[in-house]
Amino acid sequence: MVPLNNKKRTVSGLYIVAALLLLGIGLFWGLTGGLQYLIPGFLKESLSFEKVRPLHVSSVVFWIILGAMGAVLTYLQQHTGRQIYSHLILKMQLLIFIFSIIAILISYCIGMFGGREYWEYPPLLALPITIGWIFFLINFIKSVKSFRKQPVYVWMWLTGIVFFLFTFLESYLWIFPYFRNNIVTDMTVQWKSYGSMVGSWNMLIYGSSIFLMDKINNNKTYSHSNIAFILYFTGLFNLMFNWGHHIYTLPTYAYIKHISYAVSMTELFILGRIILKWKSSVSIAKKNFHLAAYRFLIVADVWVFLTLLLALFMSIPGINLYTHGTHITVAHTMGATIGINSFLLLAIAFDILNDTCRSFVPYKKIFNNGYWLASISLLVFWISLIGAGIIKAKWQLSTPQTLFSDMMLKLRPFFIAFFIAGTAMTTGFLLIIYPLLKNQLLCYFKKNSKEKKITGYYPSATFRIE
Numbered sequence: 220m221v222p223l224n225n226k227k228r229t230v231s232g233l234y235i236v237a238a239l240l241l242l243g244i245g246l247f248w249g250l251t252g253g254l255q256y257l258i259p260g261f262l263k264e265s266l267s268f269e270k271v272r273p274l275h276v277s278s279v280v281f282w283i284i285l286g287a288m289g290a291v292l293t294y295l296q297q298h299t300g301r302q303i304y305s306h307l308i309l310k311m312q313l314l315i316f317i318f319s320i321i322a323i324l325i326s327y328c329i330g331m332f333g334g335r336e337y338w339e340y341p342p343l344l345a346l347p348i349t350i351g352w353i354f355f356l357i358n359f360i361k362s363v364k365s366f367r368k369q370p371v372y373v374w375m376w377l378t379g380i381v382f383f384l385f386t387f388l389e390s391y392l393w394i395f396p397y398f399r400n401n402i403v404t405d406m407t408v409q410w411k412s413y414g415s416m417v418g419s420w421n422m423l424i425y426g427s428s429i430f431l432m433d434k435i436n437n438n439k440t441y442s443h444s445n446i447a448f449i450l451y452f453t454g455l456f457n458l459m460f461n462w463g464h465h466i467y468t469l470p471t472y473a474y475i476k477h478i479s480y481a482v483s484m485t486e487l488f489i490l491g492r493i494i495l496k497w498k499s500s501v502s503i504a505k506k507n508f509h510l511a512a513y514r515f516l517i518v519a520d521v522w523v524f525l526t527l528l529l530a531l532f533m534s535i536p537g538i539n540l541y542t543h544g545t546h547i548t549v550a551h552t553m554g555a556t557i558g559i560n561s562f563l564l565l566a567i568a569f570d571i572l573n574d575t576c577r578s579f580v581p582y583k584k585i586f587n588n589g590y591w592l593a594s595i596s597l598l599v600f601w602i603s604l605i606g607a608g609i610i611k612a613k614w615q616l617s618t619p620q621t622l623f624s625d626m627m628l629k630l631r632p633f634f635i636a637f638f639i640a641g642t643a644m645t646t647g648f649l650l651i652i653y654p655l656l657k658n659q660l661l662c663y664f665k666k667n668s669k670e671k672k673i674t675g676y677y678p679s680a681t682f683r684i685e
């Protein structure tokens with residue numbers, strides 16, 4: 220047995236710590252919003268739903284963005300076997316993001332808006348975020364040095380970083396009158412940029428997950444294989460062209476909608492592959508179920524399947540007409556950002572942060588409870604949103620339309636289920652991230668005298684649960 224390590228905390232690890240804190244904050248705002256579904260007008264004077272929704276969405280979106288950046292920056296160094304090109308840029312990037320996020324959250328609390336949906340903060344704050352992202356790009360390219368014969372995940376990281384910058388800037392084109400003055404152009408560009416932006420951060424997270432899988436399996440066969448590159452190009456193709464389902468309801472060119480519908484259907488290939496590989500996935504999962512990081516990969520795999528199924532269903536123009544603007548869209552967004560993005564990032568967080576001066580052994584029970592609670596309650600949470608969405612979709616297109624208040628009354632049981640499941644899910648997530656954050660904090664301040672005595676070796680990705 221090798222003693223637990225006393226390594227200095229890395230800056231790239233701090234990105235993950237900051238991301239986990241944002242997840243905790245985002246969950247709190249999510250619950251507040253869920254309560255406002257149930258009790259309309261709750262906290263209306265001080266923190267109305269108009270403030271709580273962006274507070275929640277921005278916190279969780281930045282959990283994903285900071286987590287993805289931390290994952291890429293850490294794994295990049297493990298991949299090259301070298302230090303990052305510039306530690307100064309790395310630190311400046313983190314500080315820029317932390318200060319910008321704090322400014323964004325404060326601006327919502329004091330009611331300063333001015334941006335568009337999802338980026339509702341004053342547009343000036345987009346400037347430091349852009350600068351921080353350019354730092355990311357420079358540090359990445361300089362650290363990789365050569366792109367020859369690189370595994371698929373390096374290409375995914377590069378694609379994700381470049382496309383995020385592009386689509387983030389694109390989402391601000393509305394500040395120019397040329398785009399703003401034509402509502403259809405404005406909305407088309409806006410929703411196109413959002414669709415592709417999600418595809419960009421997915422590239423960063425999926426690439427990091429492939430790196431992690433290679434690390435667990437201890438070989439790089441998959442990341443250099445043809446199938447890995449075929450799947451990468453399918454993802455890239457979708458990132459660029461499948462955003463049309465966001466604008467089915469806009470009176471724009473029909474060919475845009477037809478192309479994007481056809482492109483969306485290429486994702487059936489990914490779906491088919493998951494089904495075909497189901498049997499072998501289950502046996503590999505059984506073999507690795509004792510690894511904390513692997514457990515999150517398994518649950519994320521289930522959510523890739525469920526989300527893709529719902530997304531393909533929603534991409535059918537006739538059905539999209541019904542689902543548009545209902546809780547089914549929210550179910551799709553939350554299913555993807557929680558079930559896929561958040562679980563993959565937790566797998567990565569457990570890999571990167573479990574290599575500390577303190578043992579995780581005392582937290583096994585807490586972890587197990589948190590894992591099952593979060594995984595099961597997410598399913599109930601998702602189903603209740605879809606249920607509410609179906610009722611609203613029927614109401615939206617019914618003639619003659621019943622009263623809005625009658626429809627809202629019908630939604631109540633779904634909102635109750637949504638809130639209860641949301642509370643259970645929040646508890647689950649907090650139980651999962653508690654040991655990670657506690658160990659980081661205590662190791663940082665070296666207040667770990669008691670548990671330092673415990674010996675054992677917990678190398679990355681091999682934190683055993685049973």
Ligand code: HEM
Nearest residue numbers: 249250252253276279548549552553556557561638641645
């Ligand atoms: C990891 C955890 C979570 C993530 C990543 C997440 C993500 C998101 C995202 C992306 C949206 C925007 C959806 C859209 O506009 O289509 C959203 C909205 C929302 N979320 Fe969450 N969420 C999380 C947890 C929760 C929890 C625990 C609750 C509590 C019940 C909650 C309640 C809400 C509410 C009420 C909205 C507003 C929906 C609306 O506008 O009608 N979320 N969330």
